[in-house]
Amino acid sequence: MSDHTTRTPRATAEVPTPQQSEPVTTIFERSVRGRRAATVPPTDVDERPLDELIPARLLRERPAELPEVSEPELVRHYNRLSRRNFDLDTGPYPLGSCTMKHNPRVNERVAALPGHARLHPAQEPKRAQGALELMWRLERALSEICGLPHVSLQPSAGSHGELAGLLLTRAYHEDRGEERTRVLTPDTSHGTNPATVTMAGYEVVKVATDERGGVDLDDLRSKSDESVACLMLTNPNTLGVFDENIVEIARIVHGVGGTLYYDGANLNAIMGWSRPGDMGFDIVHVNLHKSFSQPHGGGGPGAGPIAVSDRIEPYLPVPRIVRGDGANGAERRFDLDYSGPKSIGRLRGFQGNFGVFARAYAYIRSLGGDGLRDASETAVLNANYLLARLRQGRGGKYLPLAFDRLCMHEFVLSGSPAKHELGVKTLDVAKRLLDYGFHPPTIYFPLLVEEALMVEPTETETKEGLDALADAFEQILAEAERDPEILRQAPFTTPVRRLDEAQASRKPVLRQPLD
């Protein structure tokens, strides 16, 4: 038994929920002049007037209007606010492309050890050997998982890894005296891919998708020439399907001298089963906040390490972690190497998001090779099972699979029949799912699929949880048959109901007005 018994939630806004009745107050509105949650240690030196130490014109005239609250008020404010979030520790969060897998609590414990959390980033490497070794070991593990020999942990997120990847591509081509101007991305690609292409100074060229959801090889061939710097690809792609032509794709792109970039957002599908390096990719980014269990934090922090092939290696960002050879029986010493004459340089300050590395490393050590493979297998099993359950019922009719194949760790449905036959949009289905206590899938992505619903249950969910989710879909579609207005008005149970997003952009109120 489980608590996933599906009951039909309310479909009325008449009687507000308790949370809906709560007034919304910001911490600034709680502020009362003179209150404080902190006292500052006493001044144990001369209390010289500040303008004796710093010229008055460089000093602040009036203090910043920060909140003035006592500690109890501070704690209450943020505790109450926290309850206005849905979180992964409450229930299923099948947000496609985001890999909302469980965040093990032991990772938080090891990240918080003073030797990690209190280590200054400018500490001399010889006094930070544990940190460097952890990073080195994580690099080795990611290298093995990705099937590429060299790793830099530096990028701060997937998009940052992408930027690194294209800067590496640029450096690689320039080093060979080539100037290439275009980067290919499938029309199913994630928004960060084309945005990165522009930021890296390239032109985006879209590649079409074939009828199986993979790269359209003819289109790819027709667009591949010496001006192509790189092809950026996700595999399994954002449709949740594995591109079987990957070897041919690599051949085509490498054939014209381009590099192959792997957007690792979907690595969770294939760990231990297949490796981007073995598929022919030159550069891979890994989202440690997806496949490697770093908590998403409401939108970060994450980390986007990159793994690269030998030919890309000379251009990797500095500093790099190096291990001494331990010659003459000396201890093997780890160090930071800033040299890299061909390096693209730095992408950020210091050594990267070390706290994230500690969590990812703990995750890898917890699972081992077997466990990582189990994670991917279970993720794929869960996705296919949920898909099978959805197809059995009304889902098969109103929310068909966009590309009718086995899926990998996620799948993309099209809400087009629901829209045309029932008059409910994907947005409406998603909002009604909220009432059923589930976080909705990713919606309206990929753009290729009309009224897309991108569902990624991850390995975290139980069979019962998936059954309950399938049941909720079924009930919602039944509701839509009966009374589509329910969905169009949904949600009814959330702390606020549908919000006016247009207003927020038209007349933006982006900070608390004070005075």
Place this chain on the structure above:
Amino acid sequence: MSDHTTRTPRATAEVPTPQQSEPVTTIFERSVRGRRAATVPPTDVDERPLDELIPARLLRERPAELPEVSEPELVRHYNRLSRRNFDLDTGPYPLGSCTMKHNPRVNERVAALPGHARLHPAQEPKRAQGALELMWRLERALSEICGLPHVSLQPSAGSHGELAGLLLTRAYHEDRGEERTRVLTPDTSHGTNPATVTMAGYEVVKVATDERGGVDLDDLRSKSDESVACLMLTNPNTLGVFDENIVEIARIVHGVGGTLYYDGANLNAIMGWSRPGDMGFDIVHVNLHKSFSQPHGGGGPGAGPIAVSDRIEPYLPVPRIVRGDGANGAERRFDLDYSGPKSIGRLRGFQGNFGVFARAYAYIRSLGGDGLRDASETAVLNANYLLARLRQGRGGKYLPLAFDRLCMHEFVLSGSPAKHELGVKTLDVAKRLLDYGFHPPTIYFPLLVEEALMVEPTETETKEGLDALADAFEQILAEAERDPEILRQAPFTTPVRRLDEAQASRKPVLRQPLD
């Protein structure tokens, strides 16, 4: 501004709240055979069959049916459960006699330091000097606050301190060759007082309360004789009033040779203003989970250190913390002294609830003498302000003060007029307060007061919070005038509504039936 704007909550059970619709499932019901949240380290020794090491008849035959869940399920279960509690970090919790003051987060931090949390209780004192010194310093601080020279931190809670107090009293009298059989307690005393008296082998003698809410001196005199071992008293007492006759009371009890025991549950009213020792008390217990900010934990842990006068000191529990005299320039060493030939002995294992001591000590160090006094002053100010606000409105009419005086840190109202004039009981008012987002006061205690409401806002609440609470009372009483049924049916917004307590005792289901 604050978020305490009072809105009228729903008064209907028609549309259940989202939480009310959630199914209730125990962790045992979530269990699925074969799942697990933990793996055990591998056996690195011979895997000998267990019955080679332990005779089979001493071994368990079938495993205990503990839950089988993965870590994500475990976390989700308890996170969801947690949201079914009201807590102090959500809003006002004016639970009389319980001193629901803010639990500073830094206390949790220092209690969790490995040097505290990971210190084995049987560690040799010379290798636990920091812990002993902390205890010693806490003893000194409590001694100063209570105005009594000797302290034992050992008791685990207030009631345990009370038991210690009466065992000390017994030892004291026996040592003087006296056998005394009776213990006096006011009729307003807390239930633990008489329960302790019985447990300590004494007979309870109730002392009446006078018209000002204090001890009835005549009744006290008439009951005081050589058979009286002790008078147990709270001051301010459970009516929230300070007994002005305390010096005379002490004279009377001491006059017949009895000891005077101070139930320190209400110490939060007078820190820095008055000291039990100075009032004439021989033995005091202090609830560290009340005045000294140890979190209540849903019903513990706490600690109930006792402070005593010189004449009681020889009987204190062992072990005691002692400090070396530092003779010959040696370091002052702390130690545990188990000798105490006249000691009542041990009250529990090891040295007491050290983790609680660390938090209480951190609290005392955070506030200093000034801050403790400020805490008491603010607690008294808040109580009197709330009282004044309540009296202004319908509260003055329907919920009058039981004893019409200035109150200390709490006050007791009588719901008798509300019951007779409006037909709503104190219970009904309390339940309706839940809908308004407040934890109700303590109700039906002290027994002396008909339909009692015992209100202790503590120093934690803001003026705005108190105003909102007063407004809620006002609105509720207005509701009662209009439609008392609302109160009688309340609450409407809580995860469950009124529960059948009688059934739970008549046909007790006290554990999950398994199979």
Place this chain on the structure above:
Amino acid sequence: MSRYTSATDADRKAMLEAIGVGSIEGLFAELPAEVRLDRLLELPDGLSESEVVEELAALAGRNADADSEVCFLGAGMYDHYSPAVVDAITQRSEFLTPYTPYQPEVSQGGLQVMFEFQTAISELTGLPVANASLYEGPSSVASAAYLAIGATKRSRMVVSRGLHPHSRQTLQTYARGFGAEVVEVGLEGGLTDAGELAATLDDQTAAVFVQNPNFLGAIEDLEELAEAAHAHGALAVASVDAITLGVLRPPGDCGIDVAVGEGQPLGGRLDYGGPSFGFFAATEEHLRRMPGRIAGETTDVDGRRGFVLALQAREQHIRREKATHNICTAQALNALGGVIYLSWLGKQGLVELGELIVRRTAYARERLASVEGVELLHDAPVAREFAVRLAAPVPEVLDRVAHEGVAAGYWLGREYPEHEDGLLVAITERRSTEDIDRLANSLARAIPAANDAKVTDSETKASVAEEVGA
């Protein structure tokens, strides 16, 4: 105003006005002059948060904790690994900060936890009824005596010398209040002396108290002991170790009437001895005599499943001087930690953990017995702890081993004069064979050294200074 209070000067002024009192002093007007403190409390000034942490960290740094040593100390509290989920959940405000669930409508979280906890303890002990926690182990033993008096109307308590010394001492302390007599039965070959027990029991005996495994680590035959007690109409009370209940026969299966125990091993911190929790389970017939809170299942007015404090008529706040116990604040948060821990380990995990510990203990016992100068104190079967004799003064040896970063165990001479040369060594899943070998090697060095050495004054002084971290 401090950082934990909110009354600004303006607030104070407005509030005093509303009260109709001119000043804060006015609020304390009713305190007679004789009992007013006419000075400030003599306490050091308050500190900023960072200073508080600094000060407490400095104190903590002067303790040798189980992270800084390899710890073989046990004697009732054990260095088991407590998973991160325990802290993560028990630190949630929703569990950390509320009071006892007197308002069940807003306390379903806490109440359901109690219900689950009771179920887990009932399963572990094999007894149908469990409460929601008592303070800790030894005082739970004493509480069982209080129950026994009520149940049998007798007041003679027969205790095995294998019962934890703290439990025996606590029982003795309480007994002076109850007016009960406590009689001890010795050990023979590590186990409660069955003959002596038989001779000691009489028809005035309220209860027999044993511990399993007993203080010397030996596994008692609970069934035999329970039978002996029952033969005289006395209750059989067992203080049991929760962890080894994964592999040892549960008291409920052995005819034990009341099982109690220390909860710390179930994912609790060592905390220099507390807070932890005590558990208390019994047969059905003692239900209405149980001490402490008990949660029960029921339904609300709309038929929803819910939980309440059941059988409150036993308790002090209702029954006052007739209550079954005086306990009020217990150890709810620690008990929550316990049930999370047990759910984390799960059905198989508890068994596997028990098996691992039994096997490691067997290894350690053999390994240590092979060291020159170490011999077994008894050879009864053991599960998680065992006793040896050292051929050198134990405190001396402990000191030397401590300097090598090992806390070798508990010196039995502290509580058992007859075992002045005894050392009690505890094994958990955190003590690897490597750790055990390290202990053995360290003992092998320390025992002859302690015998050889003539400790001079000056040496003593140096080591003292070092130990207090000066």
Place this chain on the structure above:
Amino acid sequence: MSRYTSATDADRKAMLEAIGVGSIEGLFAELPAEVRLDRLLELPDGLSESEVVEELAALAGRNADADSEVCFLGAGMYDHYSPAVVDAITQRSEFLTPYTPYQPEVSQGGLQVMFEFQTAISELTGLPVANASLYEGPSSVASAAYLAIGATKRSRMVVSRGLHPHSRQTLQTYARGFGAEVVEVGLEGGLTDAGELAATLDDQTAAVFVQNPNFLGAIEDLEELAEAAHAHGALAVASVDAITLGVLRPPGDCGIDVAVGEGQPLGGRLDYGGPSFGFFAATEEHLRRMPGRIAGETTDVDGRRGFVLALQAREQHIRREKATHNICTAQALNALGGVIYLSWLGKQGLVELGELIVRRTAYARERLASVEGVELLHDAPVAREFAVRLAAPVPEVLDRVAHEGVAAGYWLGREYPEHEDGLLVAITERRSTEDIDRLANSLARAIPAANDAKVTDSETKASVAEEVGA
């Protein structure tokens, strides 16, 4: 099945059946053989939780952290005290585990936090518009350059040598992508050389980048620099330290167009450099060119106040190749920590903290300057960090001082060849005068010693072994 997954054998069987595939392999049938891994990953076996903690703790134990040393390191990240409330709140599942708030109805907590954060950053910087966070400091500087290109249609970036070397390097890296040129302006007396700046600026300049306090600790005259930039139609970008904004004139008051900075000092962990957050604030006119998430206030269908992601049309998930930036996952949790920290300190607290640090820094600067062999590198006014020259090889001196438990500061020679003898010393509220005196005394010993000593091979080896904890 691992401890993080739930599919038992029975589950797998039932699920595969429902899918209509015979085995797990069947689910991977579409992977071409050539790209299948035909072996297990070569990774060590998985560990139990306690073993994981042991392993990571062993690694952590080989780092000299700011609890184990007296830390005067700064250079962009500072050892400020982070209050317990920050951890307590950021570790709540409700904040820790959700994704970016794409479903605002169930993300009001996170969205309101962003709104509050934006308000706090706007207040601090004196600029009207702030986003909800970027990755960290230096990449935020580079992101400001991207905005400047869009705003000015120019691509020449003029950077002060007082800008953090990591910021300059990161800008340089990004610039290769943008196709921007980066030109550096030197320092004079610790401050950006105004003359050189004037000479370097031209009408192709997109933006001028300065830092305050600059990398050598000196307080720049932002107003002067902003005027110089504006005179050429360039934007003025300042990278600012958030803590000292309590006392220093905010960039918005000085005519700065874009202010960015590193968020770590606002209650963040040191974490060997990350994760922290970057903040980004600008004048109103740049609103629609801002990078990253921005929350805005709005109402729901029933008129309730609520928050959403505003101006999403700037972002990659909507605008794709035309987006103002490629950022997706940012640093929401760290930004939450930042706004909690600022609310904890409060209006007065930030000022008092700033004043304390300025005064302590003044003390430290004088105290160190009085040490033989130490002299000031510049005498411009400073706030929280200052630079000195040592009359001995700096790395040598640092090593010696480290052996006395003090991390003396940041060796400027790492990034400024012209300051081979430079040491940058950072002061926070955690560094007492006692700590400062200890540093001074330690330097007083180390400088002559470093000059005297001829480091022999064997010495070096010994100290290496010690440092790695062998």
